[in-house]
Amino acid sequence: MRQEFASARSRFLRSTHFRPFRSTRDGLVKARGARDKGPGSRRSAVRAASKIAFLASDSEIAQEALVKLGAAYGAVPLDEAGVIVALGGDGFMLNTLHGTQARNLPVYGMNCGTIGFLMNEYAEEGLIERLEAAAEEVINPLAMRAVTTDGRVHEALAINEVSLLRAGPQAAKLKITIDGKVRMEELVCDGALVSTPAGSTAYNYSAHGPILPIGAEVLALTPMAAFRPRRWRGAILPKSAHVRFDVLEAAKRPVMADADGKSVRDVVSVEIRSETSIRHRILFDPGHGLEERLTREQFV
DSSP: OOOOHHHHHHHHHHHSBOOOOOOSOOOOOEEOOOOOOSSEEEEOOEETTSOEEEEEOSSHHHHHHHHHHHHHHOOOOGGGOSEEEEEEOHHHHHHHHHHTGGGOOOEEEEEOSSOOTTOBOOOSTTHHHHHHHOEEEEEOOEEEEEEETTSOEEEEEESSEEEEEEOSSSOEEEEEEETTEEEEEEEEESEEEEEOTTTTTTHHHHTTOOOOOTTOOEEEEEEESOOBSTTOOOEEEETTOOEEEEEETTTTSOEEEEETTEEEOSEEEEEEEEOTTOOEEEEEOTTOSHHHHHHHHTTO
16 A cells, blocks of 8 residues: 555654744744755754744653743744754654655754754753754655565655665565666675665664765665675665665565665565655754764764
C-alpha cells in the first residue's frame, strides 16, 4: 500500500505536543523569501518582525522549556509562524523537519535531549538575537521507494540516511545498481546504506563510512559488515545518482529498509534518490553550522 508523505506530515502534526501561547508581543521573527541556490550555509533569513512557533518533544525537560520560552517570547500556531523553534534531540528535530516540510519555514533547534548534532545549545536568554544572527543550511532529503514481497510499494523521505538491514540470522545478499548500470552483482553483508552529507556523522559514520562536507554534491554508499567482497568499503556517488538495491534470495535472507526511523520489512527492492524539490532550512548559531560540526567530528 502506497504511503503518502502528506499523511505522514498530518500524523506528526496531530501528535506533536504544541501548546499555542497567545501573546500581545507581536514581533519576533520573520522568514524572508527563499533565495539560496542550493545546499550550503548563508545568513539567516530571520528578522525581528514576526512570530515563533515552539514545538517540543515529550521529554520533561523539553516540555518545561516549551512553557518557559512560550511565556518569555510569545508563541503562535504553525500557520501564523515565520520560524519554528524545536525543543528536543536530533530525533525530534528530524520529526519536526519531516512534519513541517511543506511550510518552507526555517527551523532552529535547541538541545533538550541526549544527542544534539542538529541542535543549538539551549538557553532561555537572547533567543531573538540568536535567531537573527543564525546561519542557514539547506538540506535536500533522500526519497526511498521500497517494494515488499507482497508487491506493495512504500515511500518515505530521509534527511540522514536510507538503510537496508538483514532481518534474519543469515547475511543479506544485495545487488547494487547505479543509474541503471549494475555495479555489484552480489554484496554479502549485514546491510548497506545511502547517506546525505548531513547524515554522514550518524549511522554512516558508525558503519565506518566517510564524513561528507555539507557543500559537496555527493552521497555516501556504505556497507555494513561486508563479508564479500571482504575489503569493499563503499563508494562516493554524485548527488544526482539513482541507487537501486535488489534483495537476492529474499525468502531465505529477509531484509528490512529504514528511512530515518520509518521501517519496512520484507523488501525485495529499494530505490533511493535525492529529492531536490524539498528543501529543509536549518538554523545554526554562527560558527557552529553543519560544516564546522562535520569537520570537528573528524578530530575527536
